[in-house]
Amino acid sequence: MIAAATAAAVLAQGAVGRGDLPVLAHGVGERSDLPIPLFYAYAGAFAALVVSFLALGLLWADSRFSGDRAGRAIRVRFPARPARVAALLAALYAAGWLLLGPAEGNAGPYLVYVLFWVGLVPASLLFGPVWRSVSPFRLLPDRPRRPLPARLGYWPAAAGLLAFTWTELVAPEPAAPPTLLAFCAVYAAAQVAGTLTYGHAWLDRGDPFEVYSTLIGHLSPLGRREDGTRVLRGPFDGLDAVRPAPGLVATVCVLLGGTGYDGFSGAPVWVNALQTSPLGRAGLGTAGLLAAVAGVALLYAACLGVAGLVGGARGLAPRFAHSLVPIALGYLVAHYFSLLVFEGQRAVILALGLDRLGVEVNRDVVGPGTIATVQVVAIVAGHVAGVVAAHDRSVRLLPPERAVAGQIPLFVLMLCYTLGGLTLLFAA
Numbered sequence: 001m002i003a004a005a006t007a008a009a010v011l012a013q014g015a016v017g018r019g020d021l022p023v024l025a026h027g028v029g030e031r032s033d034l035p036i037p038l039f040y041a042y043a044g045a046f047a048a049l050v051v052s053f054l055a056l057g058l059l060w061a062d063s064r065f066s067g068d069r070a071g072r073a074i075r076v077r078f079p080a081r082p083a084r085v086a087a088l089l090a091a092l093y094a095a096g097w098l099l100l101g102p103a104e105g106n107a108g109p110y111l112v113y114v115l116f117w118v119g120l121v122p123a124s125l126l127f128g129p130v131w132r133s134v135s136p137f138r139l140l141p142d143r144p145r146r147p148l149p150a151r152l153g154y155w156p157a158a159a160g161l162l163a164f165t166w167t168e169l170v171a172p173e174p175a176a177p178p179t180l181l182a183f184c185a186v187y188a189a190a191q192v193a194g195t196l197t198y199g200h201a202w203l204d205r206g207d208p209f210e211v212y213s214t215l216i217g218h219l220s221p222l223g224r225r226e227d228g229t230r231v232l233r234g235p236f237d238g239l240d241a242v243r244p245a246p247g248l249v250a251t252v253c254v255l256l257g258g259t260g261y262d263g264f265s266g267a268p269v270w271v272n273a274l275q276t277s278p279l280g281r282a283g284l285g286t287a288g289l290l291a292a293v294a295g296v297a298l299l300y301a302a303c304l305g306v307a308g309l310v311g312g313a314r315g316l317a318p319r320f321a322h323s324l325v326p327i328a329l330g331y332l333v334a335h336y337f338s339l340l341v342f343e344g345q346r347a348v349i350l351a352l353g354l355d356r357l358g359v360e361v362n363r364d365v366v367g368p369g370t371i372a373t374v375q376v377v378a379i380v381a382g383h384v385a386g387v388v389a390a391h392d393r394s395v396r397l398l399p400p401e402r403a404v405a406g407q408i409p410l411f412v413l414m415l416c417y418t419l420g421g422l423t424l425l426f427a428a
Contacts, residue, residue, distance in 0.1 A: 063396035065240035071233030088136035110347035129217035144199030153246030160208030165258035170285035244318035257293030259331040263424030303413035311398040311406025330382020
């Protein structure tokens with residue numbers, strides 16, 4: 001199923017040379033993308049989704065995932081406190097760069113935007129919820145003054161992720177140290193206040209980066225059950241363990257909408273609009289970001305509403321939010337892979353002062369064919385995984401005679417997200 005998309009990317013490699021890579025502006029540095037023919041990308045994606053949907057409908061009649069009950073318990077001795085102290089020192093080091101570093105060649109923005117924000121994706125996918133394990137805020141005592149209100153759910157995390165996305169993609173000077181320092185100060189104050197009030201339960205739902213890392217970590221073979229037990233389990237079992245809660249859909253839609261806006265922000269028509277809009281760059285950018293998030297959320301709500309009508313069930317939207325996680329992961333990998341590979345080198349070079357020794361970024365470490373392949377495969381694989389997760393949940397929640405029919409709106413949703421994501425990635 002993925003082979004068609006992979007072949008499309010590889011076939012296109014010969015059409016474009018390495019010197020033809022366009023450069024897209026980002027929070028810091030550059031993100032390089034290879035413009036392969038959209039026909040091949042569309043064809044591979046469509047074939048993968050259709051074959052997946054038909055195969056699942058014919059061969060997968062009963063739910064197979066066990067969620068939090070799945071997995072084999074493992075004993076892992078992780079030095080949590082030393083790791084959190086090390087993370088605190090690393091955060092202070094980055095803050096020192098932002099406060100005292102030079103105007104040119106400041107490592108601080110690269111450490112935040114690249115090594116931390118983008119680096120959390122592969123780290124969480126490989127090792128589970130890493131930010132939960134190393135978060136310096138968990139050095140604070142777990143002595144809640146009052147219980148965390150259930151209705152609060154993930155809404156603080158959704159707001160925090162939206163604020164960070166705005167800072168990275170919309171703020172007038174996203175890489176300026178004062179901009180990042182202001183965000184970091186507000187973020188740290190919110191986490192300290194929330195932890196002192198609600199204990200560590202606040203960090204589970206209110207820390208945007210812990211929620212971000214934990215959601216991606218559900219797809220890691222190294223999982224953590226609700227009781228804290230570390231287990232080895234299949235990625236789909238981990239994904240099935242994501243429990244519905246207020247604000248969960250909003251959180252995932254912020255991730256999807258943010259990466260969607262990032263892709264669209266490089267389109268010439270949008271760049272021209274930002275430069276000429278009476279709202280100003282920040283004003284129009286804010287409107288565009290909110291519109292992207294709202295568009296993703298409205299499409300999801302509409303399709304799940306139709307699925308509920310067809311399947312004869314209500315309240316499906318929060319129960320299928322987990323199926324958006326692999327889609328969000330696919331977009332994150334596709335959009336930020338080249339940024340991490342190239343600008344991650346720059347972050348290390350600047351942070352260690354290697355630039356003064358003449359060390360430069362090696363732009364030959366990954367070729368354009370590899371970049372294109374990773375981008376296409378990430379998006380298509382993420383959507384196929386979303387189809388699988390949604391199908392398994394459908395046969396569990398919907399009556400057997402309506403389970404397949406109820407998935408048709410979900411399939412349409414996945415198809416819209418896939419084609420839209422590929423269009424933004426390669427045609428912007």
